Amino acid sequence: MTATPHPELPRKTADLLADLPAPWPRRDVVLSNGTFSLREARPASPDAAPALFVHGLGGAATNWTDLMALLRDRLDGVAPDLPGFGWSPPPRDGDYTPRRSAESMAELIETRFDGRPVHLFGNSMGGSIAVQLAARRPELVRSLTLISPALPKVGVRRTNVHLPVVSIPGVGQRLVKRYLEVDAHHRVKASVDINFADPSTVPEQRMHEAVEEIRRRDALPYVGDAFVQSLRGLMATYLDRTPERPWKLAERITVPTLLVYGRRDKLVDPIHAHTKAFPDVRVLVIPHAGHVAQIEQPVLVADAWRSLLPG
Secondary structure: OEEOOOOOOOOOHHHHOOOOOOOOOEEEEEEOOEEEEEEEOOOOOOOOEEEEEEOOOOOOHHHHHHHHHHOOOOEEEEEEOOOOOOOOOOOOOOOOOHHHHHHHHHHHHHHHOOOOOEEEEEEOHHHHHHHHHHHHOHHHEEEEEEEOOOOOOOOOOOOOOHHHHHOOOOHHHHHHHHHOOOOHHHHHHHHHHHHOOOHHHOOHHHHHHHHHHHHHHOOOOOHHHHHHHHHHHHHHHHHOOOOOOHHHHHOOOOOOEEEEEEOOOOOOOHHHHHOOOOOOEEEEEEOOOOOOHHHHOHHHHHHHHHHHOOO
């Protein structure tokens, strides 16, 4: 099923949410592969179901602030910072691959939710991790929502051709080091320009939060390495030809699945919306969204999830 939203929509996220929530409270949890920073949205109902939100490459748990706020009536939402991102240090074993991150997410579910199955959300690289988790640990996943998931497609697009280059050993580190020397404001603007369909819709509050976060992380010695190593791990899944490759894993996922794509996504081709790999799938393609629909159009994403699992 493919759904398209009504074209007459408010332009700004601030118009969709009466008051933009501040980033959710943060705490640390120690798992076998290191310390993970978590953002937890206080559920509005004692019957709220467990939910896990996994961000993408270069992102953080705060990428889910608005969507978690909109779903608090039904979900007890937890968003971790992946190893090396946000407030989480690098993994103990140095393994940044989606499969290893999925193993840590499984451990987090067992620790935070006593192993109760979660409604699992993933964006971009977080979508790749979520597929690994849902396929390999089906008892831990109740539903799956993937927003512009980074799943293999032959070829590159003009707007994402730089990513395979950055993953080249030696080259990536030099390019990222040079990029990290750019002013924080310019880096935030560049990120918004590539990830959003309409950069002018980003609330000033969110821009300020992003700049302050970049300045904080600039003092950390592992920032560039975490990005490059995570990208290499992701790119390896694109070259995988074994029975464990991502699209084959998708065929093993039997829980209700929602795929959300932005028609103006510059990084992930929305042609993936036509996939039949997932056995129980619904699809939403948002005409006026880019790569991070949960930030750009959180109300539409929340409504689509409620339609997937009503009541």
